Amino acid sequence: MATPDRVSYWNKTRSLMFLMLGLWFFFGYVIHFFVGPLNNIVILGFPLGFYMAAQGSLIAFVVMLFWFARKQNSIDEEHGVSEE
Amino acid sequence: MATTTTSGGGDFVSNLGRIYTIYTGGFIAFVILMAILSAAGVPNVIIGYMFVGFTILIYAVIGILSRTMQVGEYYVAGRRVPAIYNGMATGADWMSGASFVGMAGTLYLLGYDGLAFVLGWTGGYVLVAILVAPYLRKFGAYTVPDFLSARYGGNLARFIGVVVLFSCSFTYVVAQVYATGIISARFLGLDFNVAVYVGLAGILVCSMLGGMRAVTWTQVAQYIVLIIAYLIPAIWMSTVKTGVPIPQLMQGTALANITALETAQGIAVNHITPFVHGGYNALNFFLLILCLMVGTASLPHVLMRYFTTPSVREARVSVAWSLLFIFILYFTAPAYAAFAKWTMLDLVASGLTPDNIAEKAGWMMRWAAADNALVQICGKAAIDTAAIAAACAEQGVTNIGFANINLNADMIVLATPEMAGMPYVISGLVAAGGLAAALSTADGLLLAIANALSHDIYYKMIDQNAPTARRLVVSRVLLVVVAIAAAYVASTKPADILAMVSWAFSLAAAGLFPALVLGVWWKRANSAGAIAGMIAGFGICLYYLLGTRYGAVGFVEMWSGLSTATAEQLAKFEELKAAFAAAAPDAQAAAWAAFDKHAQTIANWGGVKNLSAAAFGLPVGFAVMYVVSRLTKEPSHELQEFIEEIRIPRGKTIMEEKTA
DSSP, X not given: OOXXXXXXXXXXXXXXXXXXXXXXXXXXXXXXXXHHHHTTSEETTEEHHHHIIIIXXXXXXXXXXXXXXXXXXXXXXXXXXXXO | OTTOOOTTHHHHHHTHHHHHHHHHHHXXXXXXXXXXXXXXXXXXXXXXXXXXXXXXXXXXXXXXXXXXXOHXXXXXXXXXXXHHHHHHHHHHHHSOHHHHHHHHHHHXXXXXXXXXHHHHHXXXXXXXXXXXXXXXXXXXXXXXXXXXXXXXXXXXXXXXXXXXXXXXXXXXXXXHHHHHHHHHHHHHOOOHHHHHHHHHHHHHXXXXXXXXXXXXXXXXXXHHHHHHHHHHHHHHHHHHHXXXXXXXXXXXXXXXXXXXXXXXXXXXXXXXXXXXXXXXXXXXXXXXXXXXXXXXXXXHHHHGGGXXXXXXXXXXXXXXXXXXXXXXXXXXXXXXXXXXXXXXXXXXXXXXXXXXXXXXXXXXXXXXXXXTTTEEETTEEOOSHHHHHHHHHHHTOSSOOGGGEEEOGGGHHHHHHHHTTOOHHHHHHHHHHHHHHHHHHHHHHHHHHHHIIIIIIIXXXXXXXXXXXXXXXXXXXXXXXXXXXXXXXXXXXXXXXXXXXXXXXXXXXXXXXXXXXXXXXXXXXXXXXXXXXXXXXXXXXXXXXXXXXXXXXXXXXXXXXXXXXXXXXXXXXXXXXXXXXXXXXXXXXXXHHHHHHXXXXXXXXXXXXXXXXHHHHHHHHHHHHHHXXXXXOOOOHHHHHHHHHHHSSSXXXXXXXXXX
């Protein structure tokens, strides 16, 4: 079953997974390590560090998932493994 | 699958948009009708009854209409649920009574540090989408242990999966039944013990007749009720305070005002300051996020929702929709909390004394009268003006400050309508929303437990030849038995149950996550590795949870070297130990209580709160699974082919059910 196409499909899928994992780690953790300095920037009353935890990262997660669903689907189609 | 055609099923799915639009319109009309009745002088109790009664009636009707006797419909709703509706159902399934009732309250009390819950409970869906859900959907399981059994060859892996599933889901469902009991008791004026069983009846009508199919369509209806009920008070407060009906945006203004008021009132710990509230230092803040995220990606009642979509592709899109619907509530929660806190700070700033409190904030006394622990002023239950005056006089307080008022996290959302002076109809709406949140989660959890017991234990392990009809009967009987057991436990008001809910995340994360993820992403993972990894991860996690909570004294004695306790705290430990040993028989219980209480504060490894026990269980689970897999034989050729098949969306589900 491990045809070249399958191998390339899985490599692309795996790269996408690691990219998503990286973004997840950035918005889930890295950005919040800097909450102190970010809080010095205030927009519309929001300290930026607080904003990122209350809304910013959440928005990023939602957008990421819709993008992921599209991207993975195009990988499926490209390799002829999408569902009929 | 031979179960795709059901009476009127196809019609129903194609008409979903119209049906739920009419339903939403009907619900809004109902709320307006209630507002008119309330204005016309109908008493509050009646309004409360109508809100609770009407919504439960709707859920029951949906449940009865969706009854089924087909296995595929019962376990996975025939795999015909479109992505967007499955997203809504998952939203309701996911957001528990605690999310609805407790989250904004926690944010009110913990400020920035409470945001760990918001981040953890949303970011987890990224892991669900990229690592787990699409592959489980392709596999075509009915339950999570089904997958473990197929991937790790045999019933031992299945059985351990069921044990983990049961231990994380049961405490969770007890908490939901407890929440329905609390809400029914408060708004219907029923005795708590009766209210618990009323809530139970509401849960059972939705799930028993139609299994997953009925639960799916009621959860969609419940999502609509709960999100309307959550948004309206927040929009109301935002409009009253700032003139702009977008609470999420105007939260910035609220935060600026909170900080200004806090400074003016000399409150040292600011709402927006990170890592200072409730013992959440940076380490515990980030570990809690990790445990909640990974737990989300391992909780069986959430994962099984993605078994119901028509395709792998839809499963992925469905996770995105789920997160969007969950996001709508979770990004409102911090705004809700900020507006509630602003309102309270304003109230205090206007000069609150025991003399004028009845006039300015009579709601506090009503809530304190309902339960002593909910509102305390100057350290005593604020039952009436005299009690407040006496308590404050004792402490020498003439002007009641913000710090003198102690509100319970779980009452803040329910009390906000009164706090902000909204009409009673909004309180009724919030109660209906809280009930919808608790009922929908309870349904999902009960179904996860009953399915695991009936499908995995009874059908797969005890009687593989059981006819379909008998399997479904067994499933329903087990559902009722588990539900009654949950209601019984809830009716004893176990003090720790709410704390235990957070444990479910750590237990699921440590017990299931490594086996699920490596099962898909690492072909070399084998049966011995998975079994060892699940036992080790779950075991360490359980040991840490129970040890630090119920065996704190022994835990400290064994691990004092790893604890972050200071020398003084350890000295106090020895002192209390000596006091307990020397105590007279009649004083022994009190001495032990003091000793144990102190031990609990220092029983830890490296200062990690027991809420984040998966911080240990998760790495141990992964490490053990890796090492044992490496040391034992690699999986058979057939199994590796099987993993290849799971990884691509095309083709049939792997586990075609030979039934119906």
